[in-house]
Amino acid sequence: MPETMNVKLKVKRFDPADSGGKTWWQEYEVDIHPDSTVLDSLIHVREQDDGTLALRCACRASICGSCGMKVNGNAKLVCKTRVVDVAPNGEQLTIEPMGNQHVVRDLVVSLDTFFSQIKRVEPFLKPSYVPEQGEYTASNESMENLLTAMNCIMCGCCVSDCTVLEVDANFIGPAALAKAWRFTEDPRDSQRNERLKSLNDEDGGMWDCTRCMKCVEVCPKGVAPMDRIMELREAAIEAGNTNTSGYRHTESFYKSVKKNGRLDETRLAIDSAGWTNIPRLLDLAPIGIAAMRKGKLPPLIPHKSEDHTRVKELYESVEGESK
């Protein structure tokens, strides 16, 4: 193995003091140990080439969550990203600050977005009683189950790449929902139903996730926030929280595919809004008219898929298994 490796970096810079807050790209090249991480390269730049480059980092061991940033367009914890894995043939790496968060300077983003989302889920144990002596009794399995979410180091990678937050800043976000799950699943917490109800009812709550999987893909600690969100939804429905467009959307989707073997999009839109929800239905009308003009309006009476009986059999087989 050669003594050193040449790393080429293209870093997005931002200086708020520069007139109007200028953004620009800057290229660097460093020669470092072949096993080095992207963070090692950036530290090398900062220490040897350009002291003005700002980034956060602390532990270098993927436990403090400081060094989230975008590498070639995807959020990563750069201390655990080896250069050879992202640039196997010495390609130039594009480094940018995380997305969906205000940039303070260069690769440093404001922590306000992330932590205001976390605070919305009241992220602390709310027990019904506190033992006067000793600890709460709980099974080891129930505690180990929570480790998935406790592995979260609050690096913000999931928030950075969340496609919902990109268009809706009010979404509570993947990290906060995973944190909420950590409490709804904790046998010591007494507010499970209240938490579920609030996350179910809240504008920007659990139903706003579009299941794009991006947070699962970029999470460096295996928290898989989207999976936690899906578990929250199931728990919320089980607890009887069904008066939401999210639940109606799920149910309509389920029923129309079961019945017709394909999705009835017109009905899905109306079901999700709710048949008596006149204001929401009026909101939908212009979308329907625009779609009709372009010839994109789905048929009002759905066609059945040729194989719809086989789809139904699949449903029955799966439901039979889960019973």
Next chain:
Amino acid sequence: MYEHDVLIIGGGLAGLRAAVEVTRAGADVAVISKVHPVRSHSNAAQGGINAPLTDRGDDWEGHAYDTIKGSDFLADQDAVEIMSSEAGEAVLELERMGVIFSRGEDGKLGTRAFGGQKVARTFFVGAITGSAILHVLFEQSLKLGLNVYEEWFVTKLIIEDGACRGVVAIDLKTGDVHTIKAKAVIMAAGGAGRVFEPSTNALICTGDGLSLAYQAGVPLMDMEMIQYHPTTLARTGILMSEAARGEGAYLLNSEGERFMEKTAPDYMELASRDVVSRAEQTEIDEGRGIDGNVLLDLRHLGREFIEQRLGYLQEVSIEFLGIDMAKQPVPIQPGMHYIMGGIKTDVDGATIVPGLYAAGECANVSVHGANRLGANSLLDTVVFGRRAATHALEYIKNVGAHSEAEEDIASEKARLQALLDRQKGERVATIRNDMARGMTKGIGVFRDQASMEGALENLANVKSRLSGFSIENKGKVFNTDLMFGLELQFMVDCAEAVVAGALTRKESRGAHFRTDITERDDENWLKHTLVYKDETQEHGNRVETSDVTITQWEPVKRVY
């Protein structure tokens, strides 16, 4: 200008535990930290937290004695008695706050074995115990609405009429300099690992708190006691928790021998850290290492067990070295890890400066003496973080209103501006690396008069260059370049105290192992070293000594 009853510097375990205590008492408290609290280095504690729980057949005296023996009898026994007897309640309280400790079949907290102790009394969360506790204390801080100055960097303590009355700090996000007045200040700013290179410590562990207190006239105690952790990952220096050995891992040399049999036949891999690190270094020095490492072997524990109980270690081993621990042993070496020495405090966290308290790694109570037991550092933070808060609350009852004096901020602004105004000079990182490598070389696992004098000489060279470095970034917003320059000055203070303490102690004890004086000398050296800042002296300091407090355990020969 900002004002609080109590200001806590540092948002790690000691700082947040203290903050919870002050908040509960209804006093006005704030935490100030150069990083967001969840970025603190308490995160990096992996293996667990010790507590002798009496309802499980353990007794606090057993833990106290193991701690004192581990300390090579340098710990103050009154302080250890307090820590051990308060340990159980401190850990149970963390559980009641929400920490998801691993449990046994009965649904009660479970334990694992740890070094230097025959009783398994280490409570844990996988291999992320520090992180799991830190995040829960952070949750509590949100619940209590704790005021945190996030990413503010303290540059100076305000001392008025001999008492600590606040700080001067830079808000890194704006670059503005402010004073924060306080009736009492609790220093919980963490360790100084970056004084050495390599180190398991985060890049933020630059001894800021130790230096600030030292500058204010408080002695730093037993600074020569530097812990080299026996298992740090080859090349990267990343910590591999003692939990691996606690759960049964072997240490092997190049000949496949469990070499601990030679030095610690009874405790084997679970001897005290200083003992294991020396044994490893001896293997490496005598040619039975592998490229400067020995091997940590977990294969016999099985994949399922490794992934369940030591998941983070497996993650790190695969991510950084590409080694699957279930299939292959991992190359490891001793690495600088912890500083037993620190700001001298009494058992209530009080320093000799009224209104200034200290807790956690930056403090020296002293409970770790010449060698800290694994899983005692987390315990130290919560027990003494709470005690410092309790005592500070008492102290502020008799403190008058905040003063109006503003001279501190003017002089600090001028000092910082002068740093920024320096034209083309040496890079901070170059000087820092020279300092840190010189420290590792001179004050290593093994040391002698010549190596320590080498460190002193190197440090003199480093100090002479401090007036010549320049800050490339002249901007205000998030100017980490300026912060690194200030941190270097803090680190040099710490290095100075380490070297002074080391040259003073004419014996081998715990982590201070001199190859030229290999024996412990209780007759002359059952003493603490106290380094005071003193510019009238040749090396900028003077060293005094004080007796170790012995309550019920007379020093005996330390055998594992």
